[in-house]
Amino acid sequence: MHIPDGYLGPATCGFFYVAMAPIWAFASRIVKKTLSAKQVPLLAIGAAFSFVIMMFNVPIPGGTTGHAVGGVLVAILLGPWAACIAITVALVVQALLFGDGGITAIGANCFNMAFVLPFLGYYIYKAISYGSAVDSNRRVIAAGVAGYVALNLAAALTGFEFGIQPLLHKTASGQALYCPYGLNVALPAMIGEHALVFGWVEAIVTALVIKYLQKQAPELLEEGKV
Amino acid sequence: MRRNNFVERSLTGAISFLKDSVFADEYASAKGFLQSLDPRIKAFTFVLFVVTAILAKSAVICLILYSLCLALACLSGIHMGFFLKRTWIFIPIFSLFIAIPALFSIFTPGEAIFTMDVAGLKFIITRQGLSGAVLFVSRVVTAVSFVVLLSITTRHFALLKVLRVFGVPQIFVMTLGMCYRYIYLFLEIIQNTYLAIKSRVGTSLGYKKGQHIVAWNMSSLWQRSYYLNEEVYLAMLSRGYTGEPKLSEDLKSGARDWAWLIFSVAVSAFLLMAAGRGTV
Structure with missing residues (x-):
């Protein structure tokens, strides 16, 4: 789901940088106000955690592996605003130091994976698990559903961003300048693979991690997120 | 049920990532x-x-x-x-x-x-x-x-500092620098854990068992990370951290x-x- 440089045109890249700017500013303000000085390293630790989550190979039926994005998990653990900053930092490190995801597409990647994914996932999790005890099964189910739904929506958004490129950028002779496939191809391709494979990986990983934390360290699932 | 070599893949992934970074650092410190x-x-x-x-x-x-x-x-x-x-x-x-x-x-x-x-x-x-x-x-x-x-061709710490030129707020630059260090620490933890799994149960596991192992690893990594937070904060205080991030400008x-x-x-x-x- 990391969009590389060259897939999105300048208008789309610019739009998402502009859209993310107030979100980043607001997130920094909220986090600065809410986090105590003692918790400052937690942001960096959360960012490193969201970076390495993507490096875990999760076994799937058929002998192959996939990997989770972990956006909803980080949001459940840190709160959505802190998750927004942590995932942004992880995406910047990936793009700048390891060439994974484009520099010009950082705005779009952050909108999909550091804003839509954690916020949607977090509020779905909160809605389903509302009023439940920290160790209840409802929280495990809520985490799985939130992971699945939020990842699929983020993937659909990515497909939409790819799909509008031929509409926005085309030469007079009909040659595509950026991602060559329209909405009729890009949307089903992105939704299909995530609905069938990666969404389930995300759901299983998010649910199982919450289940383990319920047993091992329930205090980490208590309220007080940013 | 088909067996899955995710343990081996995770190990290869972590090792090649670390190896690539070492190579990159070698090039960054070479003359050119x-x-x-x-x-x-x-x-x-x-x-x-x-x-x-x-x-x-x-x-x-x-x-x-x-x-x-x-x-x-x-x-x-x-x-x-x-x-x-x-x-x-x-x-x-x-x-x-x-x-x-x-x-x-x-x-x-x-x-x-x-x-x-x-x-x-x-x-x-x-x-x-x-x-x-x-x-x-x-x-x-x-x-x-x-x-x-x-x-x-650039030392990674210098590259992260450069973000200040593009107007990125100091809190982000400081978080990026710290995050970068933790990535290596976490990768080492993952690598050691998977090596331990490999030596005890081998690399061939069913996918359901494998998924539980991955989730257990993630949750224990988060637990260790969370508790690390306090130690890191105390270390920052001992180096003179006053609550406001400061970056040395030696470029x-x-x-x-x-x-x-x-x-x-x-x-x-x-x-x-x-x-x-x-x-x-």
Whole structure:
């Protein structure tokens, strides 16, 4: 789901940088106000955690592996605003130091994976698990559903961003300048693979991690997120 | 039930990631043209080249920029085999595959330049499809190559500091620097855990058992990370942290850096103007 440089045109890249700017500013303000000085390293630790989550190979039926994005998990653990900053930092490190995801597409990647994914996932999790005890099964189910739904929506958004490129950028002779496939191809391709494979990986990983934390360290699932 | 070698894959992934970073650091500390430039100016000019590639509407511009990128890699003592492997795998090759269907009239209608019959079905490659695919792949490989070249010829800490030039708030830059250190610590933890799993239960596990192992690893990593927070804060206090992040500004620029900046801006402006006039 990391969009590389060259897939999105300048208008789309610019739009998402502009859209993310107030979100980043607001997130920094909220986090600065809410986090105590003692918790400052937690942001960096959360960012490193969201970076390495993507490096875990999760076994799937058929002998192959996939990997989770972990956006909803980080949001459940840190709160959505802190998750927004942590995932942004992880995406910047990936793009700048390891060439994974484009520099010009950082705005779009952050909108999909550091804003839509954690916020949607977090509020779905909160809605389903509302009023439940920290160790209840409802929280495990809520985490799985939130992971699945939020990842699929983020993937659909990515497909939409790819799909509008031929509409926005085309030469007079009909040659595509950026991602060559329209909405009729890009949307089903992105939704299909995530609905069938990666969404389930995300759901299983998010649910199982919450289940383990319920047993091992329930205090980490208590309220007080940013 | 088919067995899954996810333990081996995770180990290979973590080890190759660490190995690549060591290689990158070796290149960043070697003597060469790009290594001698001020990271701030180098980063600015490389972003400018990437933006020029994104704005280009002709594959010729992307190929000129790509040639410049390869020449810079040579001047900086980067081993070409390592550089091409690092840049073409995975994104440009993946882009090449996804560009192939766009060659055909079913996705890109236009002037036919090649027609083939396969099992009674007519496949037409169009001029618009071919030029679109060439532009797409050349733009992707050019952008990826510049970013990788920047990353392997600059010390990673200096590169993160450079973000201040682009107006990134200090709290983000400080978090980035700290995050970068933890990534290596966490990768080492993961590597050791998977080695322990490999030595105790082997690499061949069913996928359900495997998923539980991965989830257990993630949750225990989070637990360890969370408790690490307090120790890190105490270490920061002992080094004089007062609640406000401060970054040392030890980057310097000289005449060579300014000459490179002028050259890069001129190249980008010339290419974009030439493209605007339809010369390339």
